[in-house]
Amino acid sequence: xNDLYQLYQQIIIDHSKQRHGCKPIKENYIVSNQxxxxxxxxxxxxxxxxxxxxxxxxxxxxxxxISQASISIMSDLLLGKNIEEVEKLYEDFLILMHSQGKDVExxxxxxxxxxxxxxxVSKYPARIKCALxxxxxxxxxxxxxx
Amino acid sequence: MSCAEKVFTxxxxxxxxxxxxxxxxxxxxxxxxxYMDWAATSQKPYSVIEAEKDYYSSKNGSINRGTxxxxxxxxxxxxxxxxxxxxxxxxxxxxxxxxxxxxxxLNMVANAFIYATLLKKENIFTLKPGDEIVVTKLDHHxxxxxxxxxxxxxxxxxxxxxxxxxxxLNYDDFNVIGEKTRLVAFxxxxxxxxxxxxxxxIVSLAKKFGALTVLxxxxxxxxxxxxxxxxxxxxxxxxxxKMFGPTGVGALYAKGDLLDHMEPLRVGGSMVDFVNxxxxxYKSGFYRHEAGTLMNAQIYSWxxxxxxxxxxxxxxxxxxxxxxxxxxxxxxxxxxxxxxIKIIGELDDQTTRLPVISFSVDDVHPHDVAQFLDxxxxxxxxxxxxxQIIHKHFNIHNSSRISLSFLNTFDxxxxxxxALSKVRSFFGVDK
Numbered sequence: 001x002n003d004l005y006q007l008y009q010q011i012i013i014d015h016s017k018q019r020h021g022c023k024p025i026k027e028n029y030i031v032s033n034q035x036x037x038x039x040x041x042x043x044x045x046x047x048x049x050x051x052x053x054x055x056x057x058x059x060x061x062x063x064x065x066i067s068q069a070s071i072s073i074m075s076d077l078l079l080g081k082n083i084e085e086v087e088k089l090y091e092d093f094l095i096l097m098h099s100q101g102k103d104v105e106x107x108x109x110x111x112x113x114x115x116x117x118x119x120x121v122s123k124y125p126a127r128i129k130c131a132l133x134x135x136x137x138x139x140x141x142x143x144x145x146x
Numbered sequence: 147m148s149c150a151e152k153v154f155t156x157x158x159x160x161x162x163x164x165x166x167x168x169x170x171x172x173x174x175x176x177x178x179x180x181y182m183d184w185a186a187t188s189q190k191p192y193s194v195i196e197a198e199k200d201y202y203s204s205k206n207g208s209i210n211r212g213t214x215x216x217x218x219x220x221x222x223x224x225x226x227x228x229x230x231x232x233x234x235x236x237x238x239x240x241x242x243x244x245x246x247x248x249x250x251x252l253n254m255v256a257n258a259f260i261y262a263t264l265l266k267k268e269n270i271f272t273l274k275p276g277d278e279i280v281v282t283k284l285d286h287h288x289x290x291x292x293x294x295x296x297x298x299x300x301x302x303x304x305x306x307x308x309x310x311x312x313x314x315l316n317y318d319d320f321n322v323i324g325e326k327t328r329l330v331a332f333x334x335x336x337x338x339x340x341x342x343x344x345x346x347x348i349v350s351l352a353k354k355f356g357a358l359t360v361l362x363x364x365x366x367x368x369x370x371x372x373x374x375x376x377x378x379x380x381x382x383x384x385x386x387x388k389m390f391g392p393t394g395v396g397a398l399y400a401k402g403d404l405l406d407h408m409e410p411l412r413v414g415g416s417m418v419d420f421v422n423x424x425x426x427x428y429k430s431g432f433y434r435h436e437a438g439t440l441m442n443a444q445i446y447s448w449x450x451x452x453x454x455x456x457x458x459x460x461x462x463x464x465x466x467x468x469x470x471x472x473x474x475x476x477x478x479x480x481x482x483x484x485x486x487i488k489i490i491g492e493l494d495d496q497t498t499r500l501p502v503i504s505f506s507v508d509d510v511h512p513h514d515v516a517q518f519l520d521x522x523x524x525x526x527x528x529x530x531x532x533x534q535i536i537h538k539h540f541n542i543h544n545s546s547r548i549s550l551s552f553l554n555t556f557d558x559x560x561x562x563x564x565a566l567s568k569v570r571s572f573f574g575v576d577k
Contacts, residue, residue, distance in 0.1 A: 039513060039543065040543025064513035
């Protein structure tokens with residue numbers, strides 16, 4: 001049961017319900033649509049980038065609490081960051097996801113802030129895709145914006 | 147439930163369970179595993195596990211390829227394997243082809259149609275544009291996607307049998323079977339709703355119009371006695387790992403001499419009579435469809451799985467599972483009424499069904515449900531269970547699925563229900 005509470009920390013359950021950044025996506029956003037076919041979880045994720053800074057985020061989606069919380073947490077993290085910082089956040093989140101429950105450098109954990117709450121996911125291979133759904137959309141949006 | 151009514155005593159069930167190493171595992175926080183994902187894959191008794199080791203330790207030789215001691219040993223084991231599988235389903239020895247799994251078996255039949263059509267063979271497997279293949283929305287992808295490919299390549303048209311809201315096939319839709327129908331492909335039992343199909347009804351319609359029938363027995367074979375002659379289908383696929391056997395092997399049943407008329411899916415060694423630079427002739431019968439070296443060790447351990455089931459008796463296994471399902475249904479009434487849980491389909495008493503229940507929990511995603519149950523060491527499946535079409539019918543993407551075997555216990559069902567009663571509260575969605 002301890003592992004379950006570690007996976008589903010209150011912050012994750014809260015974020016999965018609050019869905020920060022979830023709002024209709026208007027035309028001027030760079031958008032990526034991602035689906036996890038094995039479960040039907042999906043996200044449409046959009047960014048507005050002005051002068052190399054994330055100016056606004058909008059997303060729509062549905063899925064398990066891990067996937068939705070991850071997108072919500074990610075949205076909070078990205079707002080106001082420049083592209084280089086965003087890319088670093090993406091890399092760090094991948095490291096966290098692939099850590100298999102082992103320790104991760106303090107520097108990375110500090111950088112990821114609330115996203116650290118998802119560290120428990122790394123112990124459950126089947127859920128890593130859930131946590132990464134929004135971040136895959138982010139990667140796609142960054143590629144499109146170049 | 148009083149002891150007098152049960153087909154097995156608790157002691158007998160515990161004795162069976164002790165033969166399964168995985169069922170005696172402690173997992174997560176040193177808890178007993180409660181395995182309720184039998185429809186995905188079955189656990190194995192020692193006799194099946196040991197058989198593979200035994201094969202490699204004392205019987206591993208080339209089949210039909212030598213006259214030395216080991217070759218004889220291996221060949222006897224191999225032929226005995228085919229005989230055992232055939233007897234289990236009341237088929238003839240020469241009607242069984244060993245395949246990689248059930249999906250492979252279905253692909254073999256599909257490819258027979260494709261190759262016959264492309265090679266213009268002018269036999270029962272040749273299709274022309276406008277010919278019809280009947281498929282159902284209840285089926286697993288393995289018994290849908292190959293026919294979609296056949297349709298795409300040959301121009302044959304798929305006609306769909308729909309599902310009713312109770313999770314059963316809409317039998318009226320089988321009236322699409324007619325002069326143009328060449329094949330009817332359907333499941334013996336649903337891996338989502340557990341309903342068992344009325345095979346006689348469909349086969350009699352198909353025979354009226356000379357259409358071939360293909361039956362998916364993946365879910366039914368581990369739970370109910372199969373008499374393939376009585377079912378009178380033309381083809382059936384079998385999966386070893388679903389029925390207490392190893393992964394990597396399955397079988398195709400093909401009635402009479404159908405195998406002789408099918409173009410093989412795989413060609414190469416073993417399945418040829420003569421090979422020349424100019425032309426090559428294929429064998430007939432099951433040899434025609436078994437190219438290369440097969441999964442001999444797994445065939446041997448599958449034999450042991452079938453012996454295991456036969457020794458206990460499929461009738462008793464079915465009765466035990468009916469007892470479990472009745473109990474599960476009773477306990478589920480509370481969950482349905484009070485805990486925001488909905489079944490995919492309905493749990494009426496009229497339809498014959500396997501102990502398989504797929505369900506959704508209000509405001510909690512199936513992944514989260516399954517994760518929550520996992521923390522109680524309860525293993526269920528979440529997702530679409532390789533059956534996206536039936537989920538679409540019920541306007542959902544996915545569900546959680548409980549699937550039992552005769553080895554589950556009433557106590558395990560109690561623990562499942564208790565855990566499920568708490569899931570919405572854990573995720574803070576019970577208002």
